[in-house]
Amino acid sequence: MPNIVVVFHSGYGHTQRMAQAVAEGAGARLAPIGADGSLSAEDWAALDAADAIIMGSPTYMGSVSWQFKKFADDSSKAWFVQKWKDKLFAGFTNSATMNGDKHSTLHYLFTLAQQHSGLWVGTGMMPSNSKAATRNDPNYVGSFAGAIGIPQFMPGSQRRYAVDFDGDQRVDLSGSVDDAIGSVARFLEQHGWQTGQPIAVQAATNGAPDPALLQAGIRPSLKVAELADKGVRADTDPQGTVALIDLVSPNKDTEYWLGFENFYVITRYNRSSFYAMSVFQLGEEIRNRLCAQLPATAGNRARYCRA
Numbered sequence: 082m083p084n085i086v087v088v089f090h091s092g093y094g095h096t097q098r099m100a101q102a103v104a105e106g107a108g109a110r111l112a113p114i115g116a117d118g119s120l121s122a123e124d125w126a127a128l129d130a131a132d133a134i135i136m137g138s139p140t141y142m143g144s145v146s147w148q149f150k151k152f153a154d155d156s157s158k159a160w161f162v163q164k165w166k167d168k169l170f171a172g173f174t175n176s177a178t179m180n181g182d183k184h185s186t187l188h189y190l191f192t193l194a195q196q197h198s199g200l201w202v203g204t205g206m207m208p209s210n211s212k213a214a215t216r217n218d219p220n221y222v223g224s225f226a227g228a229i230g231i232p233q234f235m236p237g238s239q240r241r242y243a244v245d246f247d248g249d250q251r252v253d254l255s256g257s258v259d260d261a262i263g264s265v266a267r268f269l270e271q272h273g274w275q276t277g278q279p280i281a282v283q284a285a286t287n288g289a290p291d292p293a294l295l296q297a298g299i300r301p302s303l304k305v306a307e308l309a310d311k312g313v314r315a316d317t318d319p320q321g322t323v324a325l326i327d328l329v330s331p332n333k334d335t336e337y338w339l340g341f342e343n344f345y346v347i348t349r350y351n352r353s354s355f356y357a358m359s360v361f362q363l364g365e366e367i368r369n370r371l372c373a374q375l376p377a378t379a380g381n382r383a384r385y386c387r388a
C-alpha cells in the first residue's frame with residue numbers, strides 16, 4: 082500500500098471537502114495546514130515518509146492562499162537537502178468562479194513539486210466536454226494538470242447568510258444538515274421571502290402571449306387581472322402582482338407560469354427560471370409526501386397539507 086499524504090489549506094471548508102474526497106479515494110492521510118500557516122511536527126514527518134504528496138489550496142487572488150505559501154516556504158528546509166526528491170506529486174484547487182485563475186494555483190503547486198525534484202501526476206482524465214456533460218462529472222472543468230473543483234459559494238455569502246441552526250454553537254454547512262437548511266432559509270428571508278405566500282401558479286394562454294408581458298421581467302410588476310384581459314389566465318387572486326414566466330424546452334410546448342415575489346426571491350440564488358421552478362416543485366413534492374406520511378395531527382395538517 083503506497084504511503085500518500087494530502088497536505089492542504091482551507092479557509093472556509095471547500096478545499097477541505099476536496100481534500101477529504103481525494104484522501105478517501107487515494108487511501109491517504111490528511112495533513113491540514115492551520116489558519117496560521119503551520120503544520121504539525123507529525124505531519125511534517127508524514128510528508129518526509131510519504132511516497133506521494135498531494136497538495137491542495139483554494140485559489141485566493143489568483144494563486145495559493147498565504148497559509149499554503151507559508152507551508153511552501155517552510156518546506157525549503159526539506160528542499161535544501163532534497164528530502165522529497167523522486168516522490169510523486171499531484172495537486173488540486175477550487176475557486177468561486179468557473180475559471181477563477183485556478184490554473185495559476187495549479188501551476189504554482191507544479192512548480193513547487195519540481196523544486197522538490199518530484200514527479201508530477203496530472204489527472205489523466207479526458208475532459209467532460211460532450212453535450213451530455215454535467216457538473217457532477219469528475220473532470221467537468223476539464224483539467225489535465227490537476228483536479229479543479231467546480232465553483233461554489235463565495236466566503237462572503239457564508240459570512241452574510243450562514244447560521245448555526247442546530248444550536249451546537251458553530252456554523253457547519255458541510256457537516257450539519259440543519260445548519261445548511263437554516264442558512265438557505267436565512268438567505269431567502271434576507272432577500273424578501275414572504276412566509277406562507279404563494280410562489281408560482283401555472284397559466285393558460287391563447288397561443289404565445291404578448292412579448293411585452295415577458296419583457297416586463299422576472300420581478301413581479303403585472304396585475305393578474307390585466308394579464309387575464311390579455312389572454313393569460315390563472316386560478317389566483319386577480320389583485321395579485323406577478324411576473325410572467327416562460328419555460329421554453331425544445332420539442333415541447335412552452336409552459337407559462339405566474340411568478341409571485343417568492344419566485345423572484347428564489348431566483349436571487351440562481352437566476353434561471355428553470356432552477357427556481359425545480360426548487361418550487363421539489364418543495365411541493367416533499368410537502369405532499371410529508372402530508373401523506375406524518376401522523377394526521379392538526380399541526381401537521383396545517384404545516385404540510387394543502388387545505
Ligand SMILES: Cc1cc2nc3c(=O)[nH]c(=O)nc-3n(C[C@H](O)[C@H](O)[C@H](O)COP(=O)(O)O)c2cc1C
Pocket residue numbers: 090091092093094095096097139140141142143144175176177178179180181182233234235236
Ligand atoms: C482572499 C480571497 C481571494 C479569492 N480569490 C479568488 C480568485 O482569485 N478567483 C476566484 O474565482 N475565487 C477567489 N476566491 C474565492 C475562493 O477561491 C473560493 O471561495 C474557495 O472555494 C475557498 O476555498 P476554502 O473554503 O477552502 O477557503 C477568493 C476568496 C478569498 C477569501
